[in-house]
Amino acid sequence: xxxxxxxxxxxxxxxxxxxxxxxxxxxxxxxxxxxxxxxxxxxxxxxxxxxxxxxxxxxxxxxxxxxxxxxxxxxxxxxxxxxxxxxxxxxxxxxxxxxxxxxxxxxxxxxxxxxxxxxxxxxxxxxxxxxxxxxxxxxxxxxxxxxxxxxxxxxxxxxxxxxxxxxxxxxxxxxxxxxxxxxxxxxxxxxxxxxxxxxxxxxxxxxxxxxxxxxxxxxxxxxxxxxxxxxxxxxxxxxxxxxxxxxxxxxxxxxxxxxxxxxxxxxxxxxxxxxxxxxxxxxxxxxxxxxxxxxxxxxxxxxxxxxxxxxxxxxxxxxxxxxxxxxxxxxxxxxxxxxxxxxxxxxxxxxxxxxxxxxxxxxxxxxxxxxxxxxxxxxxxxxxxxxxxxxxxxxxxxxxxxxxxxxxxxxxxxxxxxxxxxxxxxxxxxxxxxxxxxxxxxxxxxxxxxxxxxxxxxxxxxxxxxxxxxxxxxxxxxxxxxxxxxxxxxxxxxxxxxxxxxxxxxxxxxxxxxxxxxxxxxxxxxxxxxxxxxxxxxxxxxxxxxxxxxxxxxxxxxxxxxxxxxxxxxxxxxxxxxxxxxxxxxxxxxxxxxxxxxxxxxxxxxxxxxxxxxxxxxxxxxxxxxxxxxxx
Numbered sequence: 258x259x260x261x262x263x264x265x266x267x268x269x270x271x272x273x274x275x276x277x278x279x280x281x282x283x284x285x286x287x288x289x290x291x292x293x294x295x296x297x298x299x300x301x302x303x304x305x306x307x308x309x310x311x312x313x314x315x316x317x318x319x320x321x322x323x324x325x326x327x328x329x330x331x332x333x334x335x336x337x338x339x340x341x342x343x344x345x346x347x348x349x350x351x352x353x354x355x356x357x358x359x360x361x362x363x364x365x366x367x368x369x370x371x372x373x374x375x376x377x378x379x380x381x382x383x384x385x386x387x388x389x390x391x392x393x394x395x396x397x398x399x400x401x402x403x404x405x406x407x408x409x410x411x412x413x414x415x416x417x418x419x420x421x422x423x424x425x426x427x428x429x430x431x432x433x434x435x436x437x438x439x440x441x442x443x444x445x446x447x448x449x450x451x452x453x454x455x456x457x458x459x460x461x462x463x464x465x466x467x468x469x470x471x472x473x474x475x476x477x478x479x480x481x482x483x484x485x486x487x488x489x490x491x492x493x494x495x496x497x498x499x500x501x502x503x504x505x506x507x508x509x510x511x512x513x514x515x516x517x518x519x520x521x522x523x524x525x526x527x528x529x530x531x532x533x534x535x536x537x538x539x540x541x542x543x544x545x546x547x548x549x550x551x552x553x554x555x556x557x558x559x560x561x562x563x564x565x566x567x568x569x570x571x572x573x574x575x576x577x578x579x580x581x582x583x584x585x586x587x588x589x590x591x592x593x594x595x596x597x598x599x600x601x602x603x604x605x606x607x608x609x610x611x612x613x614x615x616x617x618x619x620x621x622x623x624x625x626x627x628x629x630x631x632x633x634x635x636x637x638x639x640x641x642x643x644x645x646x647x648x649x650x651x652x653x654x655x656x657x658x659x660x661x662x663x664x665x666x667x668x669x670x671x672x673x674x675x676x677x678x679x680x681x682x683x684x685x686x687x688x689x690x691x692x693x694x695x696x697x698x699x700x701x702x703x704x705x706x707x708x709x710x711x712x713x714x715x716x717x718x719x720x721x722x723x724x725x726x727x728x729x730x731x732x733x734x735x736x737x738x739x740x741x742x743x744x745x746x747x748x749x750x751x752x753x754x755x756x757x758x759x760x761x762x763x764x765x766x767x768x769x770x771x772x773x774x775x776x777x778x779x780x781x782x783x784x785x786x787x788x789x790x791x792x793x794x795x796x797x798x799x800x801x802x803x804x805x806x807x808x809x810x811x812x813x814x815x816x817x818x819x820x821x822x823x824x825x826x827x828x829x830x831x832x833x834x835x836x837x838x839x840x841x842x843x844x845x846x847x848x849x850x851x852x853x854x855x856x857x858x859x860x861x862x863x864x865x866x867x868x869x870x871x872x873x874x875x876x877x878x879x880x881x882x883x884x885x886x887x888x889x
Contacts, residue, residue, distance in 0.1 A: 289337040306332030361399040366651035370407035371525035372469045375703040386651035387538045387882040388827040408522040408545035414504030419472035431471035466528040523557035537882040549633035563641040574637040576625035631663045647677040654682045681825035684754035710738040733886035740883045744770030748831040776838035778889040780871040796858045803844040810840045834877040841870045
């Protein structure tokens with residue numbers, strides 16, 4: 258609204274030049290309430306920015322209906338608005354609505370792997386992807402979140418090999434590290450005299466993903482044999498070969514291996530969904546990589562996915578179909594032509610101008626790779642009725658080259674001129690001491706992170722005398738803990754690496770999740786159960802600096818949401834939430850006795866500002882997939 262008023266004045270002043278000012282808060286409060294630069298007008302008008310700013314200021318000073326003060330500083334126009342303008346801005350804040358865009362966006366995120374528990378690294382892509390899903394839904398798009406679950410590949414050969422052949426003591430040693438001693442003592446007695454197969458069934462049923470992880474770790478690690486450390490590197494090489502054979506049997510639909518695959522995957526999907534729900538993360542679909550091996554492969558938990566129109570043969574989306582199609586279109590090269598008929602590998606050589614190195618599309622044994630399944634996923638998403646205008650990939654920075662290859666091949670094969678394929682990559686999250694590795698156990702598991710966070714939250718609350726009858730509920734403690742952890746990550750540029758630090762992640766002051774949550778709870782308590790009332794805009798004649806700063810900040814929210822959507826960077830919205838909390842707290846401190854205000858319209862206005870602050874902070878955290886507590 259204010260932008261259009263200023264544009265109307267500049268059009269009257271410069272009828273042959275179009276100008277839409279970009280309004281922002283002045284760097285100093287003494288520079289009044291808004292400012293805008295005029296530098297883009299210098300060239301078309303042939304004047305200096307200082308001269309143009311003075312001319313526009315002179316024009317705006319004629320408008321006493323909208324402006325109270327106007328001055329210029331170095332090519333910028335600074336202004337203050339009348340109360341009626343602020344009431345119009347506030348009305349727009351209250352009546353913001355998003356219309357349906359009639360477009361579908363697919364977000365490929367989470368990317369968790371079967372057989373592996375979630376760790377602190379899974380704060381990254383799942384959190385970023387969920388924010389992107391939430392943001393675009395808020396903006397009126399139809400959004401489909403696909404976890405692209407890692408339920409295929411060599412890991413299953415290793416798990417199946419370990420289940421069938423690994424020494425029990427090796428697996429049990431890993432379990433001893435993973436679960437509580439009292440639980441392991443109880444289970445050890447229960448399975449002591451049972452056959453191997455029965456032991457494993459009991460452990461899989463009782464321990465779920467912990468037992469699967471023990472299988473995985475037992476496959477890789479050096480073990481103790483008669484109390485002597487033995488380097489089993491040669492034996493591990495042999496096991497790698499045998500594991501590949503087990504996976505190949507699975508690829509050929511060996512019934513025993515297929516059943517083990519299904520059970521391992523089903524357990525992993527359920528466990529990962531349960532853990533991610535604590536982080537307020539939920540994909541629309543868990544369409545695993547196995548889906549693109551055979552479209553009729555039995556799905557672990559009987560999930561329902563959109564089906565293809567099989568009457569059109571071009572819509573086949575298995576990895577083998579993709580390889581055949583790309584070879585037929587001369588995009589991929591059949592290496593058997595160059596070597597021998599036993600070599601079933603396929604590759605793609607990119608044009609020199611792309612500066613993309615060649616890649617393998619299919620291995621020598623005829624199995625696909627991540628590249629193949631990602632291409633199959635693109636074709637499936639484009640032909641199953643979704644017809645997305647965007648496919649956003651939330652995958653870490655290591656996959657940049659891989660996705661450049663995927664995007665180039667997809668566009669070459671299927672056109673996709675009207676489809677945006679974008680990699681919203683994130684940097685690494687690292688421990689201070691070492692890099693993380695699931696196989697070596699050098700990770701902080703997500704469950705342990707949350708447990709430690711709750712302990713720290715409880716300790717802090719005890720210091721603030723929030724104990725006994727004054728204690729917070731477990732739900733609020735969880736909301737504060739998860740909010741602290743997630744906000745500490747989401748408030749940073751996703752492209753940068755993060756070194757995880759307990760104290761920084763769980764800080765409760767300054768730019769932190771709990772600080773924002775506290776501001777929201779404070780605003781909600783002021784409003785309490787007071788019903789929303791209409792106030793008379795025309796009767797508001799004066800506003801304090803803290804009133805106008807808060808209104809201006811509230812009015813910025815939708816633009817910050819749009820910037821977050823355009824850049825796929827959640828830290829823009831996170832930092833906006835912090836700025837709004839700071840503005841509200843300043844308003845609260847400098848506006849005493851809000852509920853005792855004698856002027857009914859002013860009282861209603863300021864209660865409205867408290868209500869809108871609570872609503873906008875709650876919305877911001879909803880979009881960031883962070884819960885607000887009821888009490889702090």
